[in-house]
Amino acid sequence: xxxxxxxxxxxxxxxxxxxxxxxxxxxxxxxxxxxxxxxxxxxxxxxxxxxxxxxxxxxxxxxxxxxxxxxxxxxxxxxxxxxxxxxxxxxxxxxxxxxxxxxxxxxxxxxxxxxxxxxxxxxxxxxxxxxxxxx
Amino acid sequence: xxxxxxxxxxxxxxxxxxxxxxxxxxxxxxxxxxxxxxxxxxxxxxxxxxxxxxxxxxxxxxxxxxxxxxxxxxxxxxxxxxxxxxxxxxxxxxxxxxxxxxxxxxxxxxxxxxxxxxxxxxxxxxxxxxxxxxxxxxxxxxxxxx
Numbered sequence: 470x471x472x473x474x475x476x477x478x479x480x481x482x483x484x485x486x487x488x489x490x491x492x493x494x495x496x497x498x499x500x501x502x503x504x505x506x507x508x509x510x511x512x513x514x515x516x517x518x519x520x521x522x523x524x525x526x527x528x529x530x531x532x533x534x535x536x537x538x539x540x541x542x543x544x545x546x547x548x549x550x551x552x553x554x555x556x557x558x559x560x561x562x563x564x565x566x567x568x569x570x571x572x573x574x575x576x577x578x579x580x581x582x583x584x585x586x587x588x589x590x591x592x593x594x595x596x597x598x599x600x601x602x603x604x
Numbered sequence: 605x606x607x608x609x610x611x612x613x614x615x616x617x618x619x620x621x622x623x624x625x626x627x628x629x630x631x632x633x634x635x636x637x638x639x640x641x642x643x644x645x646x647x648x649x650x651x652x653x654x655x656x657x658x659x660x661x662x663x664x665x666x667x668x669x670x671x672x673x674x675x676x677x678x679x680x681x682x683x684x685x686x687x688x689x690x691x692x693x694x695x696x697x698x699x700x701x702x703x704x705x706x707x708x709x710x711x712x713x714x715x716x717x718x719x720x721x722x723x724x725x726x727x728x729x730x731x732x733x734x735x736x737x738x739x740x741x742x743x744x745x746x747x748x749x750x
Contacts, residue, residue: 479737480737483737487731487734488727490727491727493723494722494725495724497724570651572651576640578640578641579637579641579727582637582731583731585633586637
């Protein structure tokens with residue numbers, strides 16, 4: 470394999486780890502720890518605490534994030550990465566909407582960018598690899 | 605007589621690192637992410653945040669000193685973020701971001717917070733590391749400062 474393609478693959482694995490970390494770590498707060506501040510995010514969407522508790526929504530969202538995170542590590546499918554990028558921006562936007570400082574959103578830029586960066590990098594790797602193979 | 609057509613580039617002649625020119629969109633995504641991460645994190649230091657006090661305690665700094673040092677740490681973070689975002693993403697500064705991002709994520713664990721705080725913050729050091737990889741390893745002191 471060409472050295473530059475190997476470089477792409479290494480960076481891709483680093484991004485896979487980053488995406489998985491962002492989602493598994495965040496999801497664990499819902500699924501494992503049931504973090505109280507999450508009720509505020511549901512409230513920002515008009516879902517009261519009683520409904521969240523009765524339907525186990527926090528656990529559900531947390532598990533979904535963990536599953537998505539593990540999948541991005543094992544097999545990062547482009548459509549999943551797009552959905553994850555959208556979800557991350559949406560869920561982080563809930564922080565300022567729920568009354569937290571706007572910096573909480575800004576600070577998490579790396580978590581939001583990671584899925585899109587993985588998508589772009591894997592496409593660039595494919596493009597570059599096909600270019601190398603042509604010659 | 606006409607010159608012979610140029611021979612096609614061989615794989616060995618292609619760039620050996622992932623160059624900036626090859627991945628323009630990725631370059632800007634990573635640059636903005638690194639800058640925002642540090643500006644956002646630094647803003648909390650400047651505003652001062654009670655949750656940061658135990659992190660200073662991990663390295664033996666008492667609470668009174670922690671409150672004084674917080675804006676200093678925050679200002680450094682914001683400066684680093686603006687430097688990368690607006691001025692230029694120097695390799696040496698990206699390396700600093702990797703190390704600082706890793707240390708600040710690790711200190712949470714040492715302060716007794718759940719491991720998930722560390723896991724969730726993997727992008728904080730991984731994204732600057734990827735950016736450093738995209739820019740390519742510096743081969744001279746000048747490269748590391750550019």
